[in-house]
Amino acid sequence: MFDFLIQGFGVALSPLNLGLAFLGALLGTLFGALPGIGPINGIAILMPLAYTLGLPAESALILLAGIYTGSEYGGRMSSILLNVPGDAGAVMTTLDGHPLAKKGLAGPALGLSAVSSFVGATIAILGLTLFAPLLAEVAVMFGPAEFFALMVFAFASMSVMMGKDPTKTAIGAVLGVLIGTVGIDSGTGVLRYTFGMPELYDGIDFVVMIIGLFAISEILLMLEHANRKDSDGDIPPLGRVFISLKEVLYCKGAMLRSGLIGFIIGVLPGTGASVAGAVSYTTEKRLSDKEGTFGTGDMRGLAAPEAANNAAAAGSFVPMLTLGIPGSGTTAVLLGALMLYNITPGPMMFSERPEVAGGLIASLYIGNLVLLALNLPLAGVFARVLTIPRWVLVPGIAILAFVGVYQLHSDLTAIYLMLIIGVFGYLLRKLGFSLAPVILGYVLGGLMEQNLRRALSISGGDVEILWRSGISLGLWIAAAALLVLPWLLPKLLSKLQPSGKPLEQVEDD
Amino acid sequence: MKLAADRWLGVFLIGLAAFVAVQALRLEVPFSYDPVGPKAFPLGLAILLAALSLVLVFKPGANGHWPDRALAVKLLAVLGVLLVYALLFTRLGFVATSLLAIVALARIFAASWGKALLTGVLMAMGSYFLFTHGLGISLPNGYWLEGLI
Numbered sequence: 113m114f115d116f117l118i119q120g121f122g123v124a125l126s127p128l129n130l131g132l133a134f135l136g137a138l139l140g141t142l143f144g145a146l147p148g149i150g151p152i153n154g155i156a157i158l159m160p161l162a163y164t165l166g167l168p169a170e171s172a173l174i175l176l177a178g179i180y181t182g183s184e185y186g187g188r189m190s191s192i193l194l195n196v197p198g199d200a201g202a203v204m205t206t207l208d209g210h211p212l213a214k215k216g217l218a219g220p221a222l223g224l225s226a227v228s229s230f231v232g233a234t235i236a237i238l239g240l241t242l243f244a245p246l247l248a249e250v251a252v253m254f255g256p257a258e259f260f261a262l263m264v265f266a267f268a269s270m271s272v273m274m275g276k277d278p279t280k281t282a283i284g285a286v287l288g289v290l291i292g293t294v295g296i297d298s299g300t301g302v303l304r305y306t307f308g309m310p311e312l313y314d315g316i317d318f319v320v321m322i323i324g325l326f327a328i329s330e331i332l333l334m335l336e337h338a339n340r341k342d343s344d345g346d347i348p349p350l351g352r353v354f355i356s357l358k359e360v361l362y363c364k365g366a367m368l369r370s371g372l373i374g375f376i377i378g379v380l381p382g383t384g385a386s387v388a389g390a391v392s393y394t395t396e397k398r399l400s401d402k403e404g405t406f407g408t409g410d411m412r413g414l415a416a417p418e419a420a421n422n423a424a425a426a427g428s429f430v431p432m433l434t435l436g437i438p439g440s441g442t443t444a445v446l447l448g449a450l451m452l453y454n455i456t457p458g459p460m461m462f463s464e465r466p467e468v469a470g471g472l473i474a475s476l477y478i479g480n481l482v483l484l485a486l487n488l489p490l491a492g493v494f495a496r497v498l499t500i501p502r503w504v505l506v507p508g509i510a511i512l513a514f515v516g517v518y519q520l521h522s523d524l525t526a527i528y529l530m531l532i533i534g535v536f537g538y539l540l541r542k543l544g545f546s547l548a549p550v551i552l553g554y555v556l557g558g559l560m561e562q563n564l565r566r567a568l569s570i571s572g573g574d575v576e577i578l579w580r581s582g583i584s585l586g587l588w589i590a591a592a593a594l595l596v597l598p599w600l601l602p603k604l605l606s607k608l609q610p611s612g613k614p615l616e617q618v619e620d621d
Numbered sequence: 622m623k624l625a626a627d628r629w630l631g632v633f634l635i636g637l638a639a640f641v642a643v644q645a646l647r648l649e650v651p652f653s654y655d656p657v658g659p660k661a662f663p664l665g666l667a668i669l670l671a672a673l674s675l676v677l678v679f680k681p682g683a684n685g686h687w688p689d690r691a692l693a694v695k696l697l698a699v700l701g702v703l704l705v706y707a708l709l710f711t712r713l714g715f716v717a718t719s720l721l722a723i724v725a726l727a728r729i730f731a732a733s734w735g736k737a738l739l740t741g742v743l744m745a746m747g748s749y750f751l752f753t754h755g756l757g758i759s760l761p762n763g764y765w766l767e768g769l770i
Binding site: 161164165277279280282283286287289290293297299300301302304305328331332334335336501502503504506507508510511514515518519522524527528531534535542543544561564565568569572573 | 626627630634641644645648649650651655656657658659662663666669670673674676677680682683687688692695696699700703704706707710711715719722723726727728729730731732736737740741744748752756757758759760761
């Protein structure tokens with residue numbers, strides 16, 4: 113059953129793909145370390161350029177996956193050194209990472225973050241290797257009705273788990289799906305929401321969408337921090353960068369547990385690194401914080417979220433590769449990238465395109481090693497990237513965005529569209545929306561409609577087909593439970609024990 | 622003024638939902654074997670969007686931090702620069718427009734004139750060679766300038 117992996121290593125170990133895994137890891141770490149650029153922005157900005165290289169699908173995916181995992185590493189630099197998390201997944205890293213840096217242990221903190229990221233990612237990649245083929249075998253039995261139910265489940269789980277405000281997460285997803293309906297309807301050839309503009313007949317281009325949504329809105333958002341002194345001068349001295357074996361062993365429990373937690377959370381659709389980091393940190397705090405040192409620079413408090421969010425990043429490949437349902441905003445971007453190559457990830461990918469599925473998984477093993485090898489000795493170099501001033505960074509992003517979109521069709525309309533989407537993304541972020549649901553909705557919406565219509569074509573319009581099979585019925589019930597339980601449980605619990613504390617407060621202390 | 626931004630957003634989104642629904646209903650569908658057709662999905666989304674927006678109107682979240690006047694001016698300036706960049710991109714060519722855009726953006730992000738000009742020259746030239754020679758992307762040379770020469 114591991115034929116795909118052997119074939120995958122054959123693909124990933126070719127000189128070109130090895131080089132790309134290395135390049136991806138390097139670029140990803142650099143972009144992730146840039147102030148204000150998280151993994152999703154990094155991929156959004158670099159993806160169009162990856163296309164101009166004219167790479168085959170598996171090579172492009174290896175490059176992008178390298179950028180993804182690399183930027184997860186790089187994103188920790190600013191959390192630890194500056195107390196500024198690069199993205200939502202790194203928030204928990206600041207809690208103990210920055211106090212460590214203040215104690216003069218910035219170097220060891222970076223080293224430990226690299227080691228625990230490596231351990232977490234390794235656990236998750238092993239999990240991916242074991243479970244993805246199994247899940248793919250189950251998923252082969254899925255028909256259009258089951259896929260439709262699965263997507264409803266994914267959106268439900270995302271609404272509950274992602275972002276602060278479930279209503280806004282759901283609205284963001286609906287807006288994303290609506291944007292995805294622009295263009296020629298594949299079923300009937302009818303034009304939808306194109307307003308007579310021929311440029312919109314093919315729909316809103318994926319690259320235009322992600323560059324506008326992430327890169328342009330990021331530029332606008334950076335204005336608010338333009339004069340904030342978070343980028344010059346005050347980086348604490350790194351000290352020694354290498355971490356001792358004793359320190360690693362001290363944290364081994366935290367790393368292993370958190371890696372496992374992170375993987376499981378990453379596999380659930382819609383829940384990514386941020387949830388994993390938070391859950392693992394609170395778990396570890398409860399289990400091993402006997403002296404109350406968490407939050408004051410305890411190494412275990414750094415190791416736990418680092419292992420967990422990297423494990424979640426790798427874990428979110430499981431639903432993406434086997435079901436075609438991305439587990440996070442970033443994997444949604446990768447999924448969209450695959451679709452540009454006319455590959456629809458899903459259960460058939462392991463049997464029909466084993467070189468893509470296996471090559472990607474094998475390259476994750478390789479990339480993970482490369483990242484550890486890069487990050488331990490070069491932490492000091494990467495930390496320099498943090499000092500790049502915004503007046504260099506912003507024009508750089510603008511140029512990459514313009515060229516990335518222009519080279520698609522050598523066409524200015526796409527650039528105007530990118531700017532409009534950028535303003536839209538900026539407004540959404542100012543209104544407290546997270547952008548991951550929007551991009552998930554945009555990527556999944558088309559598939560969702562296709563599956564719904566295919567299912568109803570099979571049944572001749574009878575909606576009962578949507579919940580006729582056991583799998584789809586189970587998914588509908590699970591989705592309903594996810595939506596109702598967070599609202600119902602506290603009420604039930606407070607009825608059972610009127611003096612008991614509500615759940616949320618237990619989470620916080 | 623305590624009318625939360627979320628309320629306005631909710632009202633706006635309900636309007637958007639209505640627009641989406643009306644547009645969907647006006648689609649003329651040729652005969653096909655597809656029992657659902659292109660209308661049902663957008664209609665369902667519009668209903669869902671309207672329902673979620675109602676929640677927002679009645680239970681608005683906290684009001685975020687909105688840009689003050691100085692920041693709003695800068696925001697418009699950045700958007701203006703990007704728009705002009707786009708307008709001139711093919712007319713003046715990549716190198717010239719990028720130079721202008723980089724200097725303008727660097728100035729808005731509080732760089733001194735010297736630093737902004739240096740960044741502009743280095744970045745415009747460097748990225749031109751990287752993109753055209755390194756990545757093989759063809760960039761506009763600017764048909765206004767070509768006319769002059």
